[in-house]
Amino acid sequence: MQRYFMQSNYQPQADYALTGEIFHHMIRVMRMKPAERVYLVFTDQTTIIAEITEVREEQVLVKEVAKEVQEKELPLAITIASGYPKGDKLEWIVQKGTELGAAGFIGFPAQASVVKWDSKKLAKKAQRLEKIAQEAAEQSQRQVTPIVKLLENSGQLYQLLAQFDVILVAYEESAKAGEGAQLVQVLQEAAVGTRILAVFGPEGGIMPAEIEKLTAAGGRLCGLGPRILRTETAPLYLLSAASFYRELLVK
Amino acid sequence: MQRYFMQSNYQPQADYALTGEIFHHMIRVMRMKPAERVYLVFTDQTTIIAEITEVREEQVLVKEVAKEVQEKELPLAITIASGYPKGDKLEWIVQKGTELGAAGFIGFPAQASVVKWDSKKLAKKAQRLEKIAQEAAEQSQRQVTPIVKLLENSGQLYQLLAQFDVILVAYEESAKAGEGAQLVQVLQEAAVGTRILAVFGPEGGIMPAEIEKLTAAGGRLCGLGPRILRTETAPLYLLSAASFYRELLVK
Numbered sequence: 195m196q197r198y199f200m201q202s203n204y205q206p207q208a209d210y211a212l213t214g215e216i217f218h219h220m221i222r223v224m225r226m227k228p229a230e231r232v233y234l235v236f237t238d239q240t241t242i243i244a245e246i247t248e249v250r251e252e253q254v255l256v257k258e259v260a261k262e263v264q265e266k267e268l269p270l271a272i273t274i275a276s277g278y279p280k281g282d283k284l285e286w287i288v289q290k291g292t293e294l295g296a297a298g299f300i301g302f303p304a305q306a307s308v309v310k311w312d313s314k315k316l317a318k319k320a321q322r323l324e325k326i327a328q329e330a331a332e333q334s335q336r337q338v339t340p341i342v343k344l345l346e347n348s349g350q351l352y353q354l355l356a357q358f359d360v361i362l363v364a365y366e367e368s369a370k371a372g373e374g375a376q377l378v379q380v381l382q383e384a385a386v387g388t389r390i391l392a393v394f395g396p397e398g399g400i401m402p403a404e405i406e407k408l409t410a411a412g413g414r415l416c417g418l419g420p421r422i423l424r425t426e427t428a429p430l431y432l433l434s435a436a437s438f439y440r441e442l443l444v445k
Numbered sequence: 446m447q448r449y450f451m452q453s454n455y456q457p458q459a460d461y462a463l464t465g466e467i468f469h470h471m472i473r474v475m476r477m478k479p480a481e482r483v484y485l486v487f488t489d490q491t492t493i494i495a496e497i498t499e500v501r502e503e504q505v506l507v508k509e510v511a512k513e514v515q516e517k518e519l520p521l522a523i524t525i526a527s528g529y530p531k532g533d534k535l536e537w538i539v540q541k542g543t544e545l546g547a548a549g550f551i552g553f554p555a556q557a558s559v560v561k562w563d564s565k566k567l568a569k570k571a572q573r574l575e576k577i578a579q580e581a582a583e584q585s586q587r588q589v590t591p592i593v594k595l596l597e598n599s600g601q602l603y604q605l606l607a608q609f610d611v612i613l614v615a616y617e618e619s620a621k622a623g624e625g626a627q628l629v630q631v632l633q634e635a636a637v638g639t640r641i642l643a644v645f646g647p648e649g650g651i652m653p654a655e656i657e658k659l660t661a662a663g664g665r666l667c668g669l670g671p672r673i674l675r676t677e678t679a680p681l682y683l684l685s686a687a688s689f690y691r692e693l694l695v696k
Contacts, residue, residue, distance in 0.1 A: 239622045264623065266671045293678050295670070334672040371490040372515065374693040419546070419688040420517045421585040427544050427681075434685035437670040439694070442625040442686075 195243070196224060197233040204240035206258070213253045220246075220254055233262060266337050268295035269386045269440050273358070274429045275351060277304025277396035278311065283426040288323045288342065292330035294433035297389075298341040299323070302351040306398025316344045351393075352407055358391040360384060361413040364428045366399050369417035376416035377432065381439045394428050446494070447475065448484040455491035457509070464504045471497075471505055484513060517588050519546035520637045520691050524592075524609070525680045526602060528555025528647035529562065534677040539574045539593065543581035545684035548640075549592040550574070553602040557649025567595045602644075603658055609642040611635060612664040615679050617650050620668035627667035628683065632690040645679050 198216045212220065220226045228246045234256070235241045241264075244256035274296050276287055288299050301319075303310070311319065323342045331339040345351055355361055360380055368376075384390065393400070393408060400408075409415065418431045449467045463471065471477045479497045485507070486492045495507035525547050527538055539550050552570075554561070562570065574593045582590040596602055606612055611631055619627075635641065644651070644659060651659075660666065669682045 239618075264671060290675075290678050290681070293672060293674050294682065295672055334674065336672060377689070378693050417693075419692045420515060421544060421546055421587060421688075423544050423585065424541075427541050430541070430678075430681050431545065431685040431688070434682040435689035435693075437672075437682070438628070438686035438689060441670045442629050442668075443690070 195231055195233055196220070196226075197235055197241075200234055200236045202236060203238040204236035204242070209247060209255045209257045210234065210244060211253045211255055217252060217254050221249055226254075231259065232256065266335055268297070268433075268436060270381075270384055270388050270390055270436055271297040272390045272392060272433060272436060273298040273300060274433070275300040275302060275391055275393045276425065276429065277302060277394065277400070278307040278309050279396045279425045280308055284319070285323065285326055286426050287429055288340075289326050289330045290430050291433055292327045292336065292340050293334040294430060295336070295437055296340050296429075296433055297338075298343070299327070300343045300345065300351065300354065300391075302345040302348050304348065304396050304398075305401040305404055307396045308398075311344075313346055316346060320344045348404070352411065355391065355408075355411040355413075358389045360388060360390045361408065361411060362390060362392045362432070363400065363405065363408050363413040363415050364392065364394050364418055364432065365405065365415040366395075366422060368415045369419065369422060371417070372420065373415065373417035374419070376414045377418065377435060380414070380416075381436055392429065392432050394425055397425055446482055446484055447471070448486055448492075451485055451487045453487060454489040455487035455493070460498060460506045460508045461485065461495060462504045462506055468503060468505050472500055477505075482510065483507070517586055519548070519684075519688060521632075521635055521639050521641055521687055522548040523641045523643060523684060523687055524549040524551060525684075526551040526553060526642055526644045527676065527680065528553060528645065528651070529558040529560050530647045530676045531559055535570075535574065536577055537677050538680055539591075540577050540581045541681050542684055543578045543587065543591050544585040545681060546587075546688055547591050547680075547684055548589075549594070550578070551594045551596065551602065551605065551642075553596040553599050555599065555647050555649075556652040556655055558647045559649075562595075564597055567597060571595045599655070603662065606642065606659075606662040606664075609640045611639060611641045612659065612662060613641060613643045613683070614651065614656065614659050614664045614666050615643065615645050615669055615683065616656065616666040617646075617673060619666045620670065620673060622668070623671065624666065624668035625670070627665045628669065628686060631665070631667075632687055643680065643683050645676055648676055 231245045234244050241262035242258045243260045245259045247257050248255040274291050328339045482496045485495050492513035493509045494511045496510045498508050499506040525542050529552055579590045
């Protein structure tokens with residue numbers, strides 16, 4: 195559909211009279227007829243879909259039928275699974291991860307998790323995190339609010355693995371060994387809408403027994419660059435890399 | 446220099462006796478002589494530089510002369526300039542930005558900055574931030590500690606601009622307009638060691654008068670994806686993207 199750039203900021207009007215070059219291009223060059231549609235891009239970046247209602251001598255009248263919706267969601271559905279970290283780090287991960295486009299968050303008691311939360315505490319915490327996710331989604335102009343799930347035992351995490359197309363496990367040992375291919379490959383090859391689970395350990399990291407279960411389920415151990423990232427920083431790196439690669443570099 | 450992969454984990458020894466295929470390749474194929482050097486990569490990923498001390502019948506003796514140093518620093522020297530944000534956000538930016546490889550941090554009073562800090566308060570805050578940067582550099586195994594500069598007036602920022610090769614300005618309006626090319630181009634084209642200044646506004650954003658001065662000095666307005674990022678999140682996105690592109694994707 196043809197795009198025309200207006201010289202003014204967007205102001206809602208019953209109809210818009212297009213003249214001069216735009217009129218000439220629409221009617222003389224494109225030979226458009228009533229009911230045909232075009233994009234009108236205003237100087238404030240607002241873009242509307244407009245439909246021709248009438249063609250006059252030297253102007254064409256159009257009316258707005260809809261706003262163009264800009265895609266705000268990551269083309270990959272990335273869920274961040276975090277082994278329960280200390281303090282309010284989970285709040286930080288959910289707030290920042292929501293801004294950065296995460297599809298959802300899963301908290302689970304990892305072997306190295308220091309905090310122990312009972313179901314009552316978890317329910318309260320989940321409520322709080324859902325509120326943080328919603329506020330962050332609004333502030334960052336997301337079109338959806340990420341889902342938050344807090345698990346009572348790690349077995350529930352392993353049961354969830356089958357729901358994802360790709361499982362990435364951020365492993366400190368892989369980072370130390372200079373592993374850098376897994377994340378690249380996933381971001382390069384994953385089809386739009388691919389459901390990716392990215393698993394992160396708590397401060398103590400992911401234990402060998404956990405690595406075994408995750409890799410047995412198809413989990414791919416990945417490094418996130420040569421510097422050792424804290425448990426609350428690593429998910430932001432992964433989400434930022436996904437956005438940069440899929441939303442800026444390869445569009 | 447030739448790399449040979451050992452079948453054992455690294456254990457410091459006076460000398461290492463290499464036999465079998467490695468011996469064959471070093472001596473029969475490569476015709477190496479004493480004093481020549483090779484890399485030995487152990488199964489725990491430790492890599493040493495080893496020098497031949499003696500060639501025997503069916504084995505060659507080598508001694509460790511050094512460990513191979515893994516590069517931990519971003520190939521681009523990215524300095525984060527933040528308009529003074531509220532609360533302890535600057536602490537977060539410095540801690541996370543250090544983990545993510547920033548070369549330095551500059552704080553400045555932007556037009557929209559709510560907080561007003563006098564020189565005494567700034568000196569105290571700078572000390573605290575330097576400590577945070579040092580701790581984060583150690584924890585993330587950086588080889589250098591980022592420099593922290595807190596400016597008393599924005600004029601000092603504009604005076605510093607000439608010290609950088611590239612100036613990126615994270616501009617919310619650019620993000621809203623879908624700008625995505627500037628960051629990509631800079632990360633693609635910047636030579637190793639390029640000094641990049643990335644400027645971020647406080648909560649209120651960067652004002653038109655500031656944009657004018659920055660662009661007049663060659664600043665390039667860039668978007669960081671379709672979602673609106675908070676002032677403390679945007680720098681982490683930029684650093685993560687730089688690491689992903691220059692350390693993982695294109696090595």
